[in-house]
Amino acid sequence: MAQLGSEQNPLRVAIVGSGPSGFYAAEALIKSDIDIKVDMLERLPSPYGLVRSGVAPDHPKLKQAILLYDKIAQSPEFNLIANITVGKDISVDELRDSHHAIIFTCGAESDRRLGIPGEDLAGSYTATEFVAWYNGHPDYRDRQFDLSNEVAVIIGQGNVAADVARILSKTVDELKHTDIAEHALDVLAESKIKDIYVIGRRGPAQAKFTPKELREFGELEHCDAVVDSTELELNKASHIELEEKSNIGSKKIYDLFQKYSSRAISGPASSRKARRCHFQFLRSPVELLGDSKLERVRIEHNQLSGDPFKQSARGSGKFYELETGILFRSIGYRGIPMQGVPFHDGWGVFPNDDGRITENDEIVPQFYTAGWIKRGPSGIIGTNRACSVATVNSLLADLDTLDSGDQKAGAETLYSLLDSRNVRYINYQEWKSIDATEVERGQAKGKPREKITYVKEMLELLN
């Protein structure tokens, strides 16, 4: 039989998930010297993962990463099979039969929990569900968010927390020409929120925002960034951290906090903006309180201890309560298990060695992983490119072991299984026609697109 990776016997790779990691894995495979066929499987009718449903609507430039994904998708080696769920419509074992290798790039779909009493009270949400909701993700389309209280609390100081805070800080006029979902814009228009507290468990020198995200808070039309200067006093270890030359990002963030703290917001009321976004440090929520819904959050002040860059926060025993009606936790994501694939419960990832999935430290043949489900939820879009390239390098180095001796039929096998199960799968051209409709609907409103937020409606368009 023809050698694996030749024109007669191409290496057939299934990629599960169509976010950035999936596309960068596809790109790296297509760029390799051998003959390859890539089938990308996606649960929703729409591809691009968090670039579509995570990146904030008021960050349109970041979404231009899609231009590159679109180019990759036009390659003759590439094929999208969307609107199918691996584990439900197709099993992992079936993918093993149809393809030589499978790369799981399904991201981190769940949130880390605070693990405190009251966490599940009405009014306590995850940042993920709010972000997915305003970005029109079909799974979150019908969520309700009560923005009728004047105080909102966000736990966490990374870029997702910043996105949530910024969306709550902006007026409808600032958002209406973005691709924010219409249902979200309607709810935000009625928002009574005036004060937003963005709370971090460590200090201002350890906040995880990127300087660019934090800088935006100084430029909002109707919201002041507020930092109390007494909160910017640093311990010795934090001073050392900020003096370290390679830690320039944290230094920039600290400088921005200082800038915000020195702005006079105590002047006449007329000079103050309608909303305020307060950045607060060294605090942890310890309990969410309320009868049937969130009314107050009990917060403990923290102290830092440990060596520079290894400081951890510890409760000080000093508590207070903050009245609020809505809280978002944004303290990190975790992956969720998939039937038939090893899972590390503690880390919320697929355990792996350089992208090769492992079980009890043994490599599982044919299984690879990249992106957040490989390394945990860190880094930004581009970080996943290096991650996916590394995984594909591992995969290509295993070419001999992936040769099962018989030809794999790839997508053809999957199509016949899906047809026999009456699953309506969607190819890339069909997605592009949904995409064109969204853009057209957006144009009428001066938006780059109006997302279609029900799967059913997307499918109806195609029929």
Next chain:
Amino acid sequence: MTTIVTDNCKSCRFTDCVTVCPVACFHFDDEMLYIDPDVCIDCSACIPECPVQAIFEDDDIVAEGKEEWIAINAERAPDLPVCDEQMDPLPGAEERKTELGF
């Protein structure tokens, strides 16, 4: 808004940055890298990767006194080949890194 490669890259060209660029907007000549501002999406992923801190957002570039590099990147990048995979640093790059204080 854009992101800019400046003179610290000259004679180093470590190219750690290109591995995390989501849109392949880096270009190179014999001396250094340049960013094509029409392709760059300002994600800032490259900035912390540079071992000699040669890359800046344009918000910071004025404070650094390196504004001229905005035009240099924009003019040079489009005509040069794309660099989307890590290359060996230029000979003498490590010495230059030390010289630059990194």
